[in-house]
Amino acid sequence: MARFDGKVALVTGSTQGLGEAVAHRFAVEGAAGIVVCGRNSDRGEAVAASLIETGTEAVFIPVELGDLDRLAALVAAADARFGRVDILVNSGASTDRGTILDTTPELWDRIIDVNLRAPFFLIQAVARIMRREGIAGSVVNIGSVSAHGSVPILAPYAISKGALLPLTRNAAFALSRDRIRINTLNIGWMDTPAEDVTQREYHGAPDDWLATAEAGMPFGRILKPDEVAKAVAFLASDDSGMMTGAVIDFDQSVIGAGLQPILPPEEVPQ
């Protein structure tokens, strides 16, 4: 029997990158139903179609994570379609850039709404279904090692990811009697389509940015979505037992070890 036999999973941000890899991992390991969601309808339909080809029931629902009404409709639609939700993966996020000096209130609100408010209310909505159905469900939040502080340009992003720690622990504690588990994976620099766009558009990076970046890394590469998807699958499945309220760093950076990082002069926000 496969790990996800009969399970229904809702994966945000699954039109590409890590969310897509997670959805495929669940499908390969037997998931009965997967709700694909994100903003890009063409990609979402394509991902759902590729999941269906593997024998999984999949549906794409377009959703803007900042829109609470659409989030509520997303979960209600998943409930109407499958009658249950076993797994929620909060993978969708905004990586928009802003420092402590130049972040506008509008940028702050947008990032917090997408990266923090959306996971909170999605957990709330799926937990209600899990409780109603008596499902010992699992929630995996995709955090970031930037939650430990991060570089200046990721100020609201880092803060939104840092706040996943008390969200994870509070929700895990609150729902422990329901055996609904909440865990967070703080991932590091990852090779995704979104990261490629970020590097080119925000940082004017050349075409070979990835090779250059990976050459300087201890492991000779940056994280790949498929290897992170395996860790997500571990947390989402019974393989992680009663593990709950855990916030785990998954990266080649080691927080607190090595030389104290000092901000180079050229990165001081102006």
Added chain:
Amino acid sequence: MRMPDLGEPLFDLAVCSEMVFLDLPIVERIKRINDLGFLVEIWSWWDKDLDALAATGATFSSMTGYVSGNLTDPDATDELLRTAELAIAAAERLDCPRLNLHGTGLGEGGLPVKPVHETTGAMWLAAGRTLTRVAELGERAGVTFCLENLNTAVDHPGVPFATAADTLTLIEAVDHPNLRLMLDLYHSQVDEGNLIDQVRRCAPYIGEVQVADVPGRCEPGTGEINYPAVAAALYETGYRGVVGLEGWASGDDVVALERFRTAFSR
């Protein structure tokens, strides 16, 4: 209001975008239907890009008015009301005036999420109470909820309050201007027949009319219903609202839509 000229439509005509031009993506389908001069009906809105739909410039006539829940079970009625509010928010983005309900929540393939084989008195009373709450919600939001009759013989077995007679009973009992009947003459013909008499009885309570021929659920003229006669009877009742084609095209989509227009023209 003047009588339409010969050959002019007797009603505002809509087309359900879920059943025609199926080789096109939904946004293109809606543009096509709009270009051909029809209003547009949709079913689910939660799986659609509402901004893209609104940007088509089409005029939307009706859409599904809930996501989950049903009319009778205590927790499920709250769910119906909660998701009806979500439907209202979506309808505002499309400027869509009518929100469609069914006798119970429908799932994949139009089959009831929870089939009902016996409708008890308690269920009738609960449905009446829920529909009153829905109507009051519609009044506050300025939209009309429409309860649709469905057939149980072919398409929707296990749906309670399915016939036009049953839906009309509930709507008459609630008696609220923001709760009307989505009179689907295809469904009514399958389970009940006697359509002209049906139209006359339902007329004061109709929010919108949907049509397709029987059997096959294709455009008027492909089956046993004399739609020009039904259209004339509907016009004689004083009904001046929307009539929508909620059916498949028997062949070419454009031809099917023109047959529909002709059947509902003077």
